[in-house]
Amino acid sequence: EIVMTQSPATLSVSPGERATLSCRASQSVSSDLVWYQQKPGQAPRLLIYGASTRATGIPARFSGSGSGTEFTLTISSLQSEDFAVYYCQQDNDWWTFGQGTKVEIK
Amino acid sequence: QVQLQESGPGLVKPSETLSLTCTVSGGSISGYYWSWIRQPPGKGLEWIGNIYSSGSTNYNPSLKSRVTISVDTSKNQFSLKLSSVTAADTAVYYCARLSRAVALPDYWGQGTLVTVSS
Numbered sequence: 001e002i003v004m005t006q007s008p009a010t011l012s013v014s015p016g017e018r019a020t021l022s023c024r025a026s027q028s029v030s031s032d033l034v035w036y037q038q039k040p041g042q043a044p045r046l047l048i049y050g051a052s053t054r055a056t057g058i059p060a061r062f063s064g065s066g067s068g069t070e071f072t073l074t075i076s077s078l079q080s081e082d083f084a085v086y087y088c089q090q091d092n093d094w095w096t097f098g099q100g101t102k103v104e105i106k
Numbered sequence: 107q108v109q110l111q112e113s114g115p116g117l118v119k120p121s122e123t124l125s126l127t128c129t130v131s132g133g134s135i136s137g138y139y140w141s142w143i144r145q146p147p148g149k150g151l152e153w154i155g156n157i158y159s160s161g162s163t164n165y166n167p168s169l170k171s172r173v174t175i176s177v178d179t180s181k182n183q184f185s186l187k188l189s190s191v192t193a194a195d196t197a198v199y200y201c202a203r204l205s206r207a208v209a210l211p212d213y214w215g216q217g218t219l220v221t222v223s224s
Contacts, residue, residue, distance in 0.1 A: 043217055087151055098150065
């Protein structure tokens with residue numbers, strides 16, 4: 001099983017600032033990396049797939065990068081609606097998820 | 107607009123079988139992959155398995171021995187059965203539709219909490 005590790009567990013950021021979230025895979029997943037956003041009481045929402053392609057309707061302030069085992073989700077200028085938990089997922093060998101990074105208001 | 111709704115018992119006894127159904131409205135179940143994903147309270151997401159409308163399935167290897175996912179196209183529903191449950195199976199269970207373009211969830215149900223307890 002491919003283990004996905006996210007860091008940090010919690011990220012405190014002020015509105016308007018940049019947020020950088022990391023995700024590491026225990027073995028190469030090529031570019032088969034997905035990012036989701038989840039708000040309390042809601043289902044996850046697809047943000048990024050193929051490591052760097054934004055899903056339909058996702059604002060340009062969200063960007064993904066990386067390949068192999070190291071990946072990054074960047075939110076360029078945090079808006080109030082972006083405070084949430086973010087999960088990475090690999091879909092190279094079945095599906096496994098990271099444990100999440102909570103982005104909270106500083 | 108496609109909508110998914112999970113239904114089933116909210117409380118299951120240890121060692122029994124958890125059964126959930128996902129009803130799809132606003133679109134056909136045919137021609138798509140469908141998924142079950144769960145989330146223990148306060149924890150991360152775990153993929154359970156996928157099914158195509160034809161009935162072909164893929165399961166999480168760690169759950170495979172206990173999981174059965176089936177589809178009923180006449181009712182526009184698909185279902186999850188998880189046998190021999192323990193407290194570790196307590197979670198919010200989500201059903202989702204996979205996008206034809208990227209085979210990832212684009213529509214989700216609201217989720218249903220299933221608690222395993224005697």
